[in-house]
Amino acid sequence: MFVCSCFGVTDRQVREHQEAGARTPRQIASVSKAGTDCGSCVRRIQGLLGRGACPGRQPAATAAAGAVEEPASAPSVAEAA
DSSP, rough: OOOEETTTTHHHHHHHHHHHHHHHHHHHHHHOOOSSSSOTHHHHHHTTTTTOOOOOOOHHHHHHHHHOOOOOOOOOOOOOO
């Protein structure tokens, strides 16, 4: 399967480069050019390398969900009277 459409790099090639010592997307880029044009394949390369998302970062949905606070409830009509 193609990982990088811009330069025709496959997942097999990424794994071969990994076996040869490449450990980061930048190292993969230096030997294959994958990730150096449009950049849309960098996350796939990270996944193939077992790197996942950047450490210390939360996905936007998770960060937004954690920031949501419960609104204070307004007093009922009976309490206000």
